[in-house]
Amino acid sequence: MSSMTTMNFWQPRSMRIEAIQPEIDGVFTYDLQLTQSAEQTAYQFLPGQFNMLYLPGVGEAAISLSGDPARGDIWRHTVRVAGRVTDTLAQRRVGETLGVRGPFGQGWPIEAWCGKDVVLVAGGIGLAPMRPLIYELLRRRTEFGRITLIYGARSPESLLYSAEYISWKRGGIEVQTTVDRASPDWRGPQGVVTLLLNRLPLLRPEQTQLAMCGPEIMMRYTALSAAKRGVSDQQLWVSLERNMQCAAGLCGHCQLGPMFVCKDGPVFRGDRIQPLLATEAL
Amino acid sequence: MEFHCGSLGRPAHEGVRPTVKTLSPPPSTVCSPLWLAPKERLQELIDTLRTQRYAVVAPVIDQAAIVYDEIDHIDRLPRGWIDFQAAGHYQLQRTDSDRWFDFVVGPHSWKKYLFPSRCVLSTGTPSPEGWQFESTSDDAPAYAFLGVRACELAAIQVQDRVFLNGPWVDPIYQHRRSRAFIIAVNCTRSGENCFCVSMQTGPRCHTGYDLALTETADGFIVDIGSERGQELVATLELPAAAQEERTLADLLQQRAAAQQSKRMDTEDLPQLLMENLEHPRWKDVGDRCLSCTNCTMVCPTCFCCSVDDVTDLNTGEVERQRQWDSCFHEAFSNLNGRPVRNDIRSRYRQWLTHKLATWHDQFGTSGCVGCGRCITWCPVGIDITTEVAALREGST
């Protein structure tokens, strides 16, 4: 903790874009590398954490790390164009530099899930902050019980990282995908993720942990479905999105009740966060 | 680089009572109060501080209000002036008395210097190798604050918890705070909007100062609060304060406490507020509130801020700057371009519940020190003590 408190969290480090991978429409994955050569430990992060990507003259955006935490040479981020900063980032090319502050936030509490069945529920771009978790669970596969990913997107073309699902399945994760709008050749289910969750046999609900990332309303109804199946909100983990500016709990923007989403989250246990999410305009 | 371990859904600091770092060590020996008289000798204190390269900041009059500014001479102090404050009302009046510190607090607070309203966080310079980033060193002088009231000491300690005791330390606050020399003043008069007695933050200064002055008729009682304070007054060779003066000082402080008419019942207040987030009073106050942000600007503990970029068109250098912001700004709670708190009611609720309830969860104390500034400077005269009383009524 001490070395962290002496670090100036306001100061960006310069990173170069090593690769840009177009994902689905309007979404890109950036591989970033420090311009000053650095220790491999400089790239360490916990699944669920995020960085502040800084385009000087334009601004910063909070972007979840979306790559493999075991990689010690780059930091990977999947970005959806959603505002001025990400729109400008979408015009950057390989070789250009930007500033990065981070990593920030509380990650997914993987240690608490050892020996348990894990259900991951993601919606839309919410699969990006979950991918590092998936990699970590795959690497440590034998430490967990049954692992299922339920992923919902708008349409078949919007399924993020679709080329990887086969390797995740091979690694021992059951992958179920569903879409809101099916195309004629779509052979998979159509409908919201809660429908898939309802059909998922939970062999031991009291030993099941459920992690969610997606639109808040989706997570709310998933929590309700989970509760009906005997998965309490103490067994739920959500990753929240809020307006982040300082990322250190010191500017007030991301405040939700007593929590600063950037510092106390973005991953929260369900029971701590449900009453806050249930209050409108909090 | 170390990284933060995820906790089991609890904030990292939960369960650990934040302890405020003692920024200046206590005096090496127990000191009895000293006597600084005549009052004009205060100039020697100022001069000594200035020779030690402190910029002395003290109350002055500017635009019909008593604010804080750098001074070099006691002539700039508002000697003989007092302030009349009410909800949405502030007026100065000159008296014939030789009272130097009978006024209370104005629209400025010491956060103006410790948590400046605008500062540069880092600079980005374009180069052939790409962007180079540097933290700019803070070029502020070491400040000596002259005239810090008990509520303000409490406010500084509240902000110490915010900026120094979390998992991330603010380097600018830390730098300025560690060098700040604090000369407190014990209030001998309370203003109409003061309620530090209710908030248990005053009017007496107990801790957190280098020196504390109490003004009597003929001079100042000087209490020493730290080694630094001790060293400074040593150069002035002050005698011990006489018992009559100390008794008079006590009486004046008690009178100040007794003068307070505003009260806030803080018992179980955090729980009460958070269990009544749909109380009709929120709409009532939301209809009156203009969301003008005055209260947050004058509040000595508010710390919301925003960052933006300032580009030098000649050099291409970009400064990342931080400036005060307010949860009352409509865009402050924007999420994907739309405010989460999209009406004044929800924004007022955010401010009050943070100040009086969730601040406890975050930092272990109330965010309010009872200074009354928000009441004085609200253009429509909203009084948080009244609002809290109303929320208690009809609460579940």
Next chain:
Amino acid sequence: MSSATTIVHSPFLDALPGQVRQLLVPLMVSKAFPPGDVLFREGKQHDDIYLVTQGHVRLEMYVRDRGHLPLLTAGPGDLVGWSPLFTDQPMTATATAMDHVHTLAFDGRRLQALCESNHEVGYHVMRQIVQVLSDRLVATRLQLLDLFREHLPSRSTIDDEC
């Protein structure tokens, strides 16, 4: 197609009181549909109500200038085609088996008659159907909200990232 001699578990049936369930058993028939088979067609009358026990059923509606539009996939545990229970109204969607589908089928008229003559049974059956429809409605609303619609960069006065 054979009549059910043993009770196959279905959440719908499991939620009913035991005596009610016993009375429904004689009305139940196992029906299976190979991939591509149509269970019922939009606009036509149909006799059966189905509880899916295995496999997936695509529900779709026909819009003249857009063709057959898929709406939803029903799966194990889901009830499809409840219209026969109520009146002679035609089916409101076409249901097609996406893979090997196994169902428990109820003749709508017979079930309706049972509910009419035995209000205890009627109450529990209707209550359970209300629960199913309520859940389906919420799911449909969530789909309708189009939560994963791409956010276009905001060009309004609030020109911020968040």
